[in-house]
Amino acid sequence: MKVININSSYNSEFVKEVEEESGQKLNLCYQCGKCTAGCPYTDEYDICVSQIMRLTQAGQKETVLKANSLWLCATCESCTARCPNQIDVARIMDVLRHMARREGYGGTGRVKTFWDSFLSSVKNNGRVFEVGLLVNYISHTGRFWTDIDLGPTMLPKGKIHFKPTEMQGKKEVEKIFMRFKEESAK
Amino acid sequence: MNTSLNYAYYPGCSSTGTSIEYDMSSRAVCAALDIKLNDVPDWSCCGSTPAHTVDHSLSSALSARNLNQVASIGMDSCITPCPSCLANLKTATHRMEDEAFRNKVNKLLDKPADTRVSTKSVLQILVEDYGIENIRKKVVRPLKGLVVGAYYGCILNRPAELMQFDDSEHPMAMDNIMEALGATVVPFPLKVECCGASFGIPRKDVVMRLSGKLLDTAHAIGAKALVTACPLCQMNLDMRQNQINHANGSHHNIPIFYFTQLLGLALGLTEKEMGMNKLCVSPRTLLDAMANEETIKEKAA
Numbered sequence A: 001m002k003v004i005n006i007n008s009s010y011n012s013e014f015v016k017e018v019e020e021e022s023g024q025k026l027n028l029c030y031q032c033g034k035c036t037a038g039c040p041y042t043d044e045y046d047i048c049v050s051q052i053m054r055l056t057q058a059g060q061k062e063t064v065l066k067a068n069s070l071w072l073c074a075t076c077e078s079c080t081a082r083c084p085n086q087i088d089v090a091r092i093m094d095v096l097r098h099m100a101r102r103e104g105y106g107g108t109g110r111v112k113t114f115w116d117s118f119l120s121s122v123k124n125n126g127r128v129f130e131v132g133l134l135v136n137y138i139s140h141t142g143r144f145w146t147d148i149d150l151g152p153t154m155l156p157k158g159k160i161h162f163k164p165t166e167m168q169g170k171k172e173v174e175k176i177f178m179r180f181k182e183e184s185a186k
Numbered sequence B: 001m002n003t004s005l006n007y008a009y010y011p012g013c014s015s016t017g018t019s020i021e022y023d024m025s026s027r028a029v030c031a032a033l034d035i036k037l038n039d040v041p042d043w044s045c046c047g048s049t050p051a052h053t054v055d056h057s058l059s060s061a062l063s064a065r066n067l068n069q070v071a072s073i074g075m076d077s078c079i080t081p082c083p084s085c086l087a088n089l090k091t092a093t094h095r096m097e098d099e100a101f102r103n104k105v106n107k108l109l110d111k112p113a114d115t116r117v118s119t120k121s122v123l124q125i126l127v128e129d130y131g132i133e134n135i136r137k138k139v140v141r142p143l144k145g146l147v148v149g150a151y152y153g154c155i156l157n158r159p160a161e162l163m164q165f166d167d168s169e170h171p172m173a174m175d176n177i178m179e180a181l182g183a184t185v186v187p188f189p190l191k192v193e194c195c196g197a198s199f200g201i202p203r204k205d206v207v208m209r210l211s212g213k214l215l216d217t218a219h220a221i222g223a224k225a226l227v228t229a230c231p232l233c234q235m236n237l238d239m240r241q242n243q244i245n246h247a248n249g250s251h252h253n254i255p256i257f258y259f260t261q262l263l264g265l266a267l268g269l270t271e272k273e274m275g276m277n278k279l280c281v282s283p284r285t286l287l288d289a290m291a292n293e294e295t296i297k298e299k300a301a
Ligand code: SF4
Pocket: A028, A029, A030, A031, A032, A033, A034, A035, A036, A049, A050, A053, A082, A083, A084, A085, A087, A089
């Protein structure tokens, strides 16, 4: 078991920042473990969600922001729905992900790359263009499409389009992304 | 009956592709029930899960552009079939009540966000505004003989304070509709468990495990089909059912309907209008069995 010297690595700024950004009080968590019990991704996590809560309470910035769990959380809201202290745990996970992104931690990579591909599809087309998204994702990960077997089932259904749907306000959407980039750089 | 139901309609990106049958059936059902839908003009993506994993103001700005589009046609009440769009649009409205946050969002937008628009799901307005009893009266082709379980997925009703609809642990809206349509509803114990969400591409193994569990359970309780209200859930369970069978050594053959498809059939709309041919796991045998029940009944009468 990994032992962490809480006193030497306590980062009070980190605690404050998480509380401010999420609007949640971390010390309300009494480690009942209910969030972890209901989290569908506990089996995949390197640090389960109740431990993320404890480590965050204890100001363990690096350990928390490095956790792969942040990138495997599907925001299913199960933890938030069930926490006996009404902590919006999923929102804390969201905020930790934002911080991890800002600090340059990318987690397991593939999930983050997929989400980035998704967003660049929105940025370029105003809407998600499923085929374009996949091509982008595949080119960034170098992974062969693991769903190639779906082709024969899906193609005749008329659900796959090789051109994005056209929308007028594409530029407006692109501007949202650009302004966001500028604002974040401030 | 309330004949003046009128909403702005936000279809969401998946309606143009993978969940086209959900969009088709939602529109057709509303038309059959005299519920007027006004397409949100030139709608854009709500940002879905990826945007709010990057930043809340970005996610809310993407949603707010659409809320503004709703306001631009003079409407303040919007509906969408997709729970992920629903969650984003609602979260944006809710968070923008906070002035500091709203200002942050407005910095990203061309026009300041209109915060008066409220969003609901198609399911919610069918249950709350139209009413299940009124739906029951419109049934011309009951779903006799169909044994079905209702699967809601994780975000349709959660978090409860935000979604303000049904029960977050034990929702009943779709169970009740299916019962009103004449189907035999078996209580599905994993109603709100996660299907694996958008991990189908980056972490397919996770979806195989989580959605596999849902199909195993459906089979174990004798459900011959599941109804869903979410494009992602439907896609994981339907399009990936073969992959799941391969990965887990199972042999499921369980059609996964959008609840609107079955509702439409019961209202007398055609299979084609409901996009039944768009489903990957063919519902043919089930639909034929239902039709047979009908003819047997007619003959007996
Ligand atoms: S359910 Fe709430 S109180 Fe319990 S461990 Fe999780 S966050 Fe802490």
